[in-house]
């Protein structure tokens with residue numbers, strides 16, 4: 001019980017102090033809307049293309065909504081030493097890091113629905129598999145949050161965290177089949193696609209939106225889950241090694 | 246001592262911590278007893294903060310054992326963290342939260358319920374004279390207010406043991422005095438306190454037992470009373486001489502065999518004696534060699550003397566060093 005009081009209050013504090021701040025809310029809204037608009041207009045194929053673009057736009061909204069948050073909630077707090085307070089509290093490290101990441105996961109999952117809501121006005125989304133869609137959004141949010149965590153605990157400056165996450169984010173847009181199928185990538189790049197968790201999340205999204213998945217959904221799900229566990233475990237280990245001197 | 250050892254709340258054995266080649270803490274052992282105010286006294290870089298970090302779980306010892314309240318924390322420092330409160334040397338509360346919210350948040354980390362933590366936060370703000378600033382952001386607090394709130398945050402969950410890392414460094418005399426009073430009150434109410442400081446008078450006034458740490462090693466641990474005892478009967482005087490002659494030290498030693506005379510720095514002599522020091526003959530002797538006495542000062546027996554004797558560190562040098570650091574940080 002005591003631990004959950006701590007968990008909940010860490011989450012709540014991060015929400016109040018960081019996530020619900022006007023710049024974040026507006027970024028959280030503007031970014032997905034801008035991406036959505038840009039792709040829908042740029043594709044030039046008119047409204048029919050919306051459904052085929054939707055998975056990529058959803059994935060980008062989540063990716064950008066989550067990864068940048070960890071630079072603040074983790075790297076920044078470590079830098080100004082307030083993170084030491086959390087490390088000194090009688091909370092298991094695992095639970096502590098879940099509390100620090102839950103906000104970003106929630107924020108990212110909510111971001112996913114902005115393009116979906118916009119699309120619902122412009123196209124027919126009645127045969128979407130909602131269960132798979134929500135599951136995919138959550139899994140992508142978890143995977144990209146933990147990727148952000150992995151980066152945040154591997155560096156010591158906020159700007160490093162931001163630079164480093166761009167190093168991952170932009171290539172991922174092209175490598176994970178967000179807008180072009182992986183099969184159209186040069187053959188030597190394809191192995192890269194398969195070691196990035198987003199690839200599998202996007203595949204579930206495709207399956208949910210227009211049954212365009214290339215792998216069975218359960219396999220996608222298991223693989224992305226594996227990535228989440230792995231990234232979280234490595235991050236915990238890094239915290240142990242780097243922060244508890 | 247034997248009977249007290251059952252009563253020890255912190256038991257440290259042969260604790261060592263290295264940072265690459267540097268040995269920050271070198272094979273130290275000590276105990277802190279229940280209800281005690283234990284002072285850890287040492288110059289910059291002696292290893293005080295590193296020791297606290299190992300005891301509280303922010304640093305991993307390279308070897309040695311730590312037992313807190315009977316729990317073996319060497320491997321798993323999480324075990325005792327609910328018993329511990331920590332006031333770090335740098336305030337590390339959340340700048341964007343108010344004083345009140347900071348306290349409530351810290352209380353929640355220890356699992357206190359909403360009603361309880363709000364009441365306790367208001368109580369402490371009141372007690373620490375911060376009620377008026379309760380709803381202001383921590384970022385806008387003055388140094389002294391920040392330190393007070395950091396102490397309040399350290400005791401919000403009523404810890405059995407409180408670690409205070411240089412609680413009065415870098416703040417003005419009045420605030421430092423208030424903080425010392427707060428520490429004394431906490432101790433009176435039964436909290437065991439582990440205090441690091443480089444202010445010898447502070448340690449002497451507040452602490453019951455003191456460990457001297459220099460370059461990672463504990464050079465002496467004892468009660469303030471027994472530390473002071475051997476020098477209580479002695480008389481000490483420091484004489485400063487302008488234009489001292491080369492052979493002055495030798496001359497003084499041979500002319501006044503009843504005193505022990507030590508050359509502290511160029512032209513400065515420390516004279517210690519079992520009997521009252523008679524200054525007239527000393528001055529005459531100095532003037533015969535062409536020197537001029539610029540200052541002669543009797544030194545009241547204090548821990549300062551003990552510290553200098555034990556560590557061989559000249560105190561002024563240490564203080565200056567500290568002030569420099571205090572200002573720049």
Ligand SMILES: Nc1ncnc2c1ncn2[C@@H]1O[C@H](COP(=O)(O)OP(=O)(O)OP(=O)(O)O)[C@@H](O)[C@H]1O
Nearest residue numbers: 245264267269287288289290291292293294295296
């Ligand atoms: N993270 C670290 N990495 C490398 N060296 C360190 C680290 N932390 C402390 N040290 C070194 O260990 C030694 C002891 O440092 P520590 O901070 O414990 O001293 P201190 O007694 O608290 O000094 P101060 O009075 O300045 O606070 C110093 O030489 C310091 O440079």
Ligand SMILES: [Mg+2]
Nearest residue numbers: 293294334410
């Ligand atoms: Mg220190």
